[in-house]
Amino acid sequence: MRNTLAIAWKELRTYFVTPMAYVVISVFLLINGYFFAASVSGSFAEASIRGFLFPASFILLILTPLLTMRLLAEEQKMGTIELLLTAPLRDTEVIMGKFLSSLAIVGAMLALTLWYPVLLFWFGNPDPFPIITGYLGILLVGSAFISVGLFTSSLTSNQIAAAISSFGILLLLWLINAAPQFIKGIPPGIFDYISPSVHFRDFAYGVLDIKALVYYLSFSAIFLFSAIKSLEARRWR
Template identity: 40%
Template structure:
């Protein structure tokens, strides 16, 4: 089932980390994260000075709510933008150059190749998120940080990013053009992001369904430091579904020759 996984995974890592797209995406991601981090800390610092003269206001200050949680939400937005760029080449480039046919002739199963490609982009996601940890270490140095809540937030970010990547790999399998794959991925992700906005104009039953489909609503509890199994299950099902339809799509290319 997973034959050829290691060789394809190593190839994917080489292509990802040798590509200038990765370094451009990583630079943009880390610069934006640094900007959001600085803005949140500067605002918190300003309120702290004001709270020095107002005891009631001092009791309302919370590092997690005013710095860490907004930072996590900002990272979600950046991931929404960069995920299509990281996944657009996974299958689109293979189909354009004709190497997808080569995969069919090698002792590599479709499932093994898909798992390797998906794990490749997840490795990049892990590296990007790890690049934000120095900011958390700085907060720990300056204050007493709730690491359980922080790690819960990072788990949510990884699951959310993995869901983004799974959908991006699927859209990449639909086209030979990387730009089209990226646009399809961004459009679909944005739809899952804003779909809950319709809940206010729908009936109670339909509203609950729409809110459950919202990909960002399930991150909300993670950002609060709360681990809810329902949110974990949602992301795992989301990832499994899009990997499944991607596999069916790739198998259809094999059948059609």
């Protein structure tokens, strides 16, 4: 655990000594502010954060690949992976440390939007439950996205390639629930089940479904496990 935290801490520091964290967080807040303002000031304005949650999940889909692309690709490019893999660390500790560092950035981005609900409570009377589940949901979505990005970053020493491929995987999965419109013969429920966007809807409406919770946790676990195996495979090449 100490080793995992040491790696997470090191990565976090790198996020903040390079412009990466500042740029990603600023862009996220800027676009979200725009959508939130639109959702609470139009003629159909409602005292909920749904108007911010759905666009935010999509912005995360674009930004997390940029956040995670560096994590392992750069180590491979700079050769620093050689010292990381010859240190007395388990591969799991390396992957989990890097995962936690990105999750902390996503957590910080979301924490900075917490004044949206504060505003809602100040000027209106929102239902608190969808807000809580909404934040939980989007954090789970973020964790799923990070795990995919970490996996693609483990496959290559090229950051751009890592970012584009994780973006591709995420976008395809996000939109795959539309597939039944043109793919016949496969029960549409399957597409709904594998698409992360479908499970997110429940959270946004205040439904805490254990199935959705399990879905996101296993989604993250599968890709983190693949990243660990990919790192392990490096030792056997």
